[in-house]
Amino acid sequence: MLWLFTAMYQLVYYSEQKDLVDRQRYDIVALGKAITNAESGQRGYLLTGHTLFLDTLERGRSETSTVMAKLDAQAQSLTLLRPGLQRIRQLVHQKFDILDQNIQVQLHAGEFSPHLSLSKDKGREVMKLIDDELLDLDRKLAHLRENFEHEIRKRMLASVVGGVLLGVVIIGVLLFSYRSTTLLLEQVLETQAVAKQASHQADHDLLTGLPNxxxxxxxxxxxxxxxxxxxxxxxxxxxxxxxxxxxxxxxxxxxxxxxxxxxxxxxxxxxxxxxxxxxxxxxxxxxxxxxxxxxxxxxxxxxxxxxxxxxxxxxxxxxxxxxxxxxxxxxxxxxxxxxxxxxxxxxxxxxxxxxxxxxxxxxxxxx
Ligand SMILES: Nc1nc2c(ncn2[C@@H]2O[C@H](COP(=O)(O)OP(=O)(O)OP(=O)(O)O)[C@@H](O)[C@H]2O)c(=O)[nH]1
CATH class of the missing domain: 3.30.70.270 (Reverse transcriptase/Diguanylate cyclase domain)
Structure with a gap:
């Protein structure tokens, strides 16, 4: 019985963990998208000079910090993510510094400044590092997810077997108590019949069946x-x-x-x-x-x-x-x-x- 409850408790626990991993994988993709959005805003501004693109940059920055905060909170229960997230946070800072610097350089030195072109290369490099870190994190999470799925399958099987066994035990107990009750009832009825017969015999003549x-x-x-x-x-x-x-x-x-x-x-x-x-x-x-x-x-x-x-x-x-x-x-x-x-x-x-x-x-x- 305890075994069945433990298996069911673990089943719920691993299912929750799997859901958490799924959410983290989703957030990792969202983080990549948010940085890319910010980058495309910056690029648009650099190419056209339209301040509208600066809004896209800011939106990307704010989405990035929101998703990073979510990932940090989730990492409280999954310590495995912490080192990777730490590195990503530093790289993201670096990336946004470069994005901001590019804008400053263009504003002051013009589009074809040698500093700008160097900074663009640096920006691509950092983005590549971020992508690699995100991919590595996703791989780890995918592996973790598989483990959780395996544990879930095991606990489901244990719960089904335990449930069937428990059902068999309950049916057995019910049948046993039904049988005992029936036997008891039969005994009571038999005793009543004997008592009734004895009382009838005390008042009646055995030969003719008439009252005595x-x-x-x-x-x-x-x-x-x-x-x-x-x-x-x-x-x-x-x-x-x-x-x-x-x-x-x-x-x-x-x-x-x-x-x-x-x-x-x-x-x-x-x-x-x-x-x-x-x-x-x-x-x-x-x-x-x-x-x-x-x-x-x-x-x-x-x-x-x-x-x-x-x-x-x-x-x-x-x-x-x-x-x-x-x-x-x-x-x-x-x-x-x-x-x-x-x-x-x-x-x-x-x-x-x-x-x-x-x-x-x-x-x-x-x-
Ligand atoms: N088969 C049998 N005989 C019984 C039973 N109980 C009593 N008897 C007999 O019945 C007889 C009754 O005696 P009586 O009343 O003197 O017999 P009777 O021939 O009818 O005599 P009267 O009454 O003077 O006409 C006795 O022989 C008893 O042994 C019984 O349960 N079965």
Whole structure:
């Protein structure tokens, strides 16, 4: 990571250095042009005597000193230029002295003075030296530029490789954290499912899937509280199969189990949404009916439940004959407490057994 940042930092640094070198090369050309402009102004004046050309000379002089100042400032960061610039500065002074002298000589001694011609030769010589120095400086800068370009290419490659590596690392971390999160989520969901299953198993009978004895207690308590506060009635139908032991003994527990499942399914078929059916244990079932108006509805329901087993029940290919004895207790008519009500219903169921089985009986009032 640090390596990538270093490479990127250096990339920016070398790019800036390269731009600086480009500006210096441009200024070196500009310097040469400014001196030449000044020289052509001087020459024009010498040839024509027009003072207009003196303006060109002065403009060239001022451009020259501006560019020289720029180059000096840039040389602060590039020490390599300093000696060359120092020499150029001296030569430029010399050059402008000669230009000025030529003008003075012509003004005082005339155009064809021997001093003037000597001075012209000297001027050309100095200009040649300036050009050579400028060329040398440009060569050095061109070489420096190449070096910077080479460094830039290296840092670009390093940045690209570093970027790709960093990308791979980031993707790897993201994938890893995604995978861990998914695994964690799966574990949480699994734990929740196990907890839900455990809670379902605690409240339900494993064989038939119906609510178990524990649920009967909870449901009856809730129904009782609601009925008490709303002054409504509800009924318990206590149901016990007739002749179940015989089937168990004759065909074995496997058939007995299958029969219990079938019985539960048949009971469900005649129930309404609001009815609550549970397996109390063994071959006993409890039905809580809380949505009825007349006792007659209970007798009709009991008859339908008994009717379910009027024909032999086919289980695992066996025609099994069973019946159901039912005891009915109503709140608040038969009892005003849940426990008593259950007792009344149980007793009524035994009354049905005693009076010949496969029938229903209502409980007797308890006070
Ligand atoms: N297959 C099986 N049998 C069970 C289960 N739970 C209890 N039993 C048996 O169910 C029988 C219930 O006994 P009873 O109610 O006396 O049998 P019954 O033949 O219906 O007798 P009555 O009620 O007098 O008609 C017993 O033999 C228990 O062993 C179970 O989950 N599966």
């Amino acid at each position: 004895r524990r649920s009967v207690g909870v449901h009856l308590d809730n129904t009782y509280q609601l009925a008490r506060h709303t002054s409504k009635q509800f009924a318990i139908l206590f149901m016990d199969l007739d002749g179940f032991k015989l089937i168990n003994d004759k065909y074995g527990h496997e058939v007995g189990d299958a029969l219990l499942i079938e019985v539960a399914n048949r009971f469900k078929k005649v129930l309404r949404q609001s009815d609550f059916l549970a397996r109390q244990g063994g071959d006993e079932f409890i039905l809580v009916v809380s949505n009825y108006l007349y006792r007659q509805e209970l007798t009709q329901l009991a008859q339908r439940l008994i009717q379910l087993f009027s024909e032999p029940v086919m289980v695992l290919g066996l025609p099994l004959e069973i019946g159901v004895s039912i005891g009915i207790a109503e709140y608040p008519h038969h009892a005003k407490q849940v426990k008593q009500l259950l007792h009344v219903a149980d007793k009524a169921m035994y009354d049905s057994k005693k009076s010949g089985k496969n029938r229903y009986s209502f409980g007797s009032e308890t006070r």
